[in-house]
Amino acid sequence: MTTPSTLDKVADRAARATPDSVARRIGGLSDKAVAWLFIAPTITLLLAINIFPLIWTVYLSFTNYKANRSARGFQWIGTRNYERVLNDSDIWHTLQVTAHFVVWTMSIQVILGFGLAWLLNRQFKGHSFWTTLILLPMMLSPAVVGNFWTFLYQPQIGLFNYVIGFFAGIDASSFEMLGSVTLAPWAIVIVDTWMWTPYLMLICLAGLRSIPDYIYEAAEVDRASAWRQFWSITVPMVLPFLMLAVLFRAIENFKMFDLVVELTSGGPGSVTELASINLKREAFEKWRTGYSSAFAIILFVTVFGAANIYVKALNRVKQR
Amino acid sequence: MSEVRLEGVTKRYTPAASAAVDDVSLTLTDGGFAVLLGPTGAGKTTTLRLVAGLEKADSGRIFIDDRDVTQEAPSTRDVTFVFQQYSLYPHLTVYDNLAFPLRSPARRQSKSEVEKRVTRVAEMLRIPHKLKNKATQLSGGEMQRVAIGRALVRSPSVYLMDEPLSSLDAKLRAELRLELKRIQHDLGATILYVTHDQVEAMTMASRIGVLSEGKLVQFGTPRQIYEDPDSIYVAERLGTPQINLLPVDLLPSGAILPGTARIGARTEHLRIEADGSGVEGRVVRIEHLGDQSHLHLEVAGHALTALADAHTPLAEGAAIRLTLSEPLCFGSDGRRLRA
Numbered sequence A: 001m002t003t004p005s006t007l008d009k010v011a012d013r014a015a016r017a018t019p020d021s022v023a024r025r026i027g028g029l030s031d032k033a034v035a036w037l038f039i040a041p042t043i044t045l046l047l048a049i050n051i052f053p054l055i056w057t058v059y060l061s062f063t064n065y066k067a068n069r070s071a072r073g074f075q076w077i078g079t080r081n082y083e084r085v086l087n088d089s090d091i092w093h094t095l096q097v098t099a100h101f102v103v104w105t106m107s108i109q110v111i112l113g114f115g116l117a118w119l120l121n122r123q124f125k126g127h128s129f130w131t132t133l134i135l136l137p138m139m140l141s142p143a144v145v146g147n148f149w150t151f152l153y154q155p156q157i158g159l160f161n162y163v164i165g166f167f168a169g170i171d172a173s174s175f176e177m178l179g180s181v182t183l184a185p186w187a188i189v190i191v192d193t194w195m196w197t198p199y200l201m202l203i204c205l206a207g208l209r210s211i212p213d214y215i216y217e218a219a220e221v222d223r224a225s226a227w228r229q230f231w232s233i234t235v236p237m238v239l240p241f242l243m244l245a246v247l248f249r250a251i252e253n254f255k256m257f258d259l260v261v262e263l264t265s266g267g268p269g270s271v272t273e274l275a276s277i278n279l280k281r282e283a284f285e286k287w288r289t290g291y292s293s294a295f296a297i298i299l300f301v302t303v304f305g306a307a308n309i310y311v312k313a314l315n316r317v318k319q320r
Numbered sequence B: 001m002s003e004v005r006l007e008g009v010t011k012r013y014t015p016a017a018s019a020a021v022d023d024v025s026l027t028l029t030d031g032g033f034a035v036l037l038g039p040t041g042a043g044k045t046t047t048l049r050l051v052a053g054l055e056k057a058d059s060g061r062i063f064i065d066d067r068d069v070t071q072e073a074p075s076t077r078d079v080t081f082v083f084q085q086y087s088l089y090p091h092l093t094v095y096d097n098l099a100f101p102l103r104s105p106a107r108r109q110s111k112s113e114v115e116k117r118v119t120r121v122a123e124m125l126r127i128p129h130k131l132k133n134k135a136t137q138l139s140g141g142e143m144q145r146v147a148i149g150r151a152l153v154r155s156p157s158v159y160l161m162d163e164p165l166s167s168l169d170a171k172l173r174a175e176l177r178l179e180l181k182r183i184q185h186d187l188g189a190t191i192l193y194v195t196h197d198q199v200e201a202m203t204m205a206s207r208i209g210v211l212s213e214g215k216l217v218q219f220g221t222p223r224q225i226y227e228d229p230d231s232i233y234v235a236e237r238l239g240t241p242q243i244n245l246l247p248v249d250l251l252p253s254g255a256i257l258p259g260t261a262r263i264g265a266r267t268e269h270l271r272i273e274a275d276g277s278g279v280e281g282r283v284v285r286i287e288h289l290g291d292q293s294h295l296h297l298e299v300a301g302h303a304l305t306a307l308a309d310a311h312t313p314l315a316e317g318a319a320i321r322l323t324l325s326e327p328l329c330f331g332s333d334g335r336r337l338r339a
Ligand SMILES: Nc1ncnc2c1ncn2[C@@H]1O[C@H](COP(=O)(O)OP(=O)(O)O)[C@@H](O)[C@H]1O
Pocket: B013, B014, B020, B038, B039, B040, B041, B042, B043, B044, B045, B046, B047
C-alpha cells in the first residue's frame, strides 16, 4: 500500500533528480513542490478510482443502502451484513464453486504449462513456431473464447463433443458439457486451461531459459543422473517463476467473471456460479448494495490475506 | 591413480570453423600434473572439456587408465572439473554445493562421511564460516574456492581445472598453489590444469603443454619448455621479462648456428658490464619490482629487457656494454635450430 511516507520519499527522490534550473524557472516553488506537482495527477486518479471506492464500499457494507432506491436513504446497521453473508449457504456454495475452479485450473495448468515449457526448451526444429502457436489462446478476448467454446461444446455440431465421442466410442450428442450439473464445473476448467496454460508455459519457459547450461554440465560431471538434475536443479530453479505465475493466475481466477458468464452464466442451476458472478447478481440484479459490499470486502480481505501468505512463502523459496 | 592419454584428438565446433583442438596427442602419467599454456582461444578449455566428455571429439581417442572413454558420458569418466566461470549451483548453500558430488546415488556415502569431507575441504579452502551462505552471497574469490572445493571433495581419476586460481588475490593464490601441489603429492592425483600464470605453470607442473591455435606445439617438463623451447612461440610463453628476439648480428656470440634468422636472448643469456668488450648500449629505463629490477636497454636502435638485482648501481641513461652467451637460435620460420 502507498503510505504518505513512501510518497514523501518518492517526492524527495524526484526533487533530488531534478536539475536546479527547472525549479528556478517555476518561480517561488521549491523543488519538492514541483515534484509533487508532477505526481499529483496520478495520485488524484489513484485516489478517485481506487482508494475512494474501496473506502466507500467499506462504509456501505455497514449500511442497508440499496443503489436502486437511493432516494429513500439508508441506515447504519453495524455488522449485520457480515453476519448475514457468513451465514448464507448460497455464499458458501459459491465459495466452494470458486475453490473448485481455482484449485483445478491451477493444478492442471501448472502441470501442463511446465510440461510444455520443458518440451519447448529442448530447442528442437521449429520450436519458436510452436511457441507462438501455443501462445495464441492467451491473446484472445475472453468474450471471444467463451463464445466459440459454447460452439465447441454443442452436443450436435460441436467439435469437442465430436472428438470425445469419437475417441471414447460414445454418442457425441449424448452429453452436454455446459448443460450437465456434473460436467459444467469441468467445462469451465477446461476452457480456462485452454486459454491460460500458455501463460504458465511462457513464464516456466523464461525460468528454464534462465538456468545456464554450465550448471547442467557441472552436475553431469558430478555424476547427477537426469532424474536428479531435474529434481535438484531444474525444479528448484524454476519454482520461484512458477509460483509467481500461479499467484497472478490464482488472483485472476478468484475474480473470474467474463469467461464463465459467457459460457454458462453460472448455470445450470448455480453449479458454476463463482463468487464474482454471485456478487454481481446480489449487487446489480437484487440491488442489495450493502450486503454485497460486505461480501466484496470479505472476498477482498481473503484474497489479500492469502496472497500475502503466499508471497511470504515465495520469498522463502527464493531465499533458499 | 590414473593415466590420461589423448591420441590425435580433433574437435571442430562447426564443420566450417577451424579446429578448436587440432590433432592433439599427449600422455599424462599417473600422478602427473600437466599444465596447458597458450593465449586465449588456443583451445585449452576445449581440451579439458574433451577429456571431461562435455564435448565429443570429431576424431582421435581419449583414454583414462587405459580405458577408451572417447564415447563415454561425463558421469562415467570419473573426473572432476573446475570451470573457468565458477558454475556453482546458485540455489544451494555452500555446504550443499560441496556435498552435491558426494550425494550421487552411484556412490552413496553416509551423512557423517559427507559432513567430514565437506568440513575438511572447507577448512582447507578457508571457507568454513561461509558454509551456510547461499552460493550467490559470496565474493568472486570465495565462489572460486567453492568451485575448487567441489572438485576436491571427491577422489576422481582425473582432476580437470580451468584457470582455477585466476580471480584470487596474490596471497591466497600462493597459498592454494602450495595446497594443490600438496594434495597432488599426497593423493597422487592426476591433474590437467589450465593457467595463464607462468609462476603456477613453472612451480606446479610436472609437464607443460603449449597450445597454439588448437595444436599442441610442445609438451615437456617445465625445464625443457623454458630452457629448450622448440619455437619462438613456445619461448615467448615463459620467462619474465619475456625473451628478447634480436637480429643475428646485433650482439657478438660464439655459438650462432648456420641458418639462424633470429636470436632468442633470455635475461640469463645477457651479460651487462660497465665496460669491456661487448657492444655499446644504454639504459633507457629501470623498473624496480622490489626484489629485482627490469632494465630496459637500447642497443643499436633495438630495445631489450634484462634483469638486474634490486640494488643495481646502474642509473637511467648509463652507458653499458652487452655480451651474449649461448643464446637460442631460431630459423626464419620461427623454429628452433639445434646443434
Ligand atoms: N561453444 C563454442 N562454440 C563455437 N566455438 C567455440 C566454442 N567454444 C570455444 N570455441 C572456439 O574454439 C576455440 C578454442 O576455444 P577455447 O578452448 O575456449 O580456448 P581457450 O580456453 O584456450 O581460451 C576458440 O577459437 C573459440 O572461439
